[in-house]
Amino acid sequence: MSDLACLVDEIGRMDLEGLRTEWRRRYGAPPALRSVPILREILAWRVQAEALGGLDGATRKTLARSGPVEAEGKHLGVGARLTRQCKGREVTVTVEDAGFRFDGQLYPSLSAAATAIAGSRWNGPRFFGLKDS
Numbered sequence: 001m002s003d004l005a006c007l008v009d010e011i012g013r014m015d016l017e018g019l020r021t022e023w024r025r026r027y028g029a030p031p032a033l034r035s036v037p038i039l040r041e042i043l044a045w046r047v048q049a050e051a052l053g054g055l056d057g058a059t060r061k062t063l064a065r066s067g068p069v070e071a072e073g074k075h076l077g078v079g080a081r082l083t084r085q086c087k088g089r090e091v092t093v094t095v096e097d098a099g100f101r102f103d104g105q106l107y108p109s110l111s112a113a114a115t116a117i118a119g120s121r122w123n124g125p126r127f128f129g130l131k132d133s
Contacts, residue, residue, distance in 0.1 A: 004047070004048065007047055008044045011044045016036050016039065019036065022043060026046075078097055080095040082094075082110075082128040086118060091117050099113075101113075102117060110124025110125060110127075111123055112124070
C-alpha cells in the first residue's frame with residue numbers, strides 16, 4: 001500500500017479531535033465542522049489533491065459554469081428542481097444556466113415558468129414557496 005493510501009486509510013479511522021489535529025498540522029485552523037464523516041472526506045480529498053494534483057482544467061471549468069442562478073433575488077444552483085402540486089398534478093421546473101425548464105420549454109425567469117404552468121400571472125418564487133405570501 002502506498003504512503004498516500006495509508007494516510008487516507010488512517011484518516012478514515014480518526015475521531016473528530018484526531019481529524020482537527022491533523023488538519024491543524026497540515027493547513028492551520030480546521031473548519032468549524034462537527035461532522036466526522038464530512039471532515040474525513042474533506043481532509044482525505046485535500047491530501048490526495050496535494051499528492052495527485054487536484055481537479056483537471058475541464059472539471060474546474062465545468063464547476064465554475066454551474067454557479068448560482070438568480071431567481072428574483074433567490075440564488076438557486078444549476079440543476080436544482082422546484083416541485084409543487086398545481087391543478088391536481090405535480091409540476092417540476094429545473095434550473096439551467098439560461099433559465100428555467102418546464103415541460104421541455106425554457107423560460108427566461110421563474111415567474112414566466114410559473115405563469116405558463118398556472119395559466120395566469122404568478123410571482124415565480126411565491127408560486128414555488130420560495131417566498132412568503
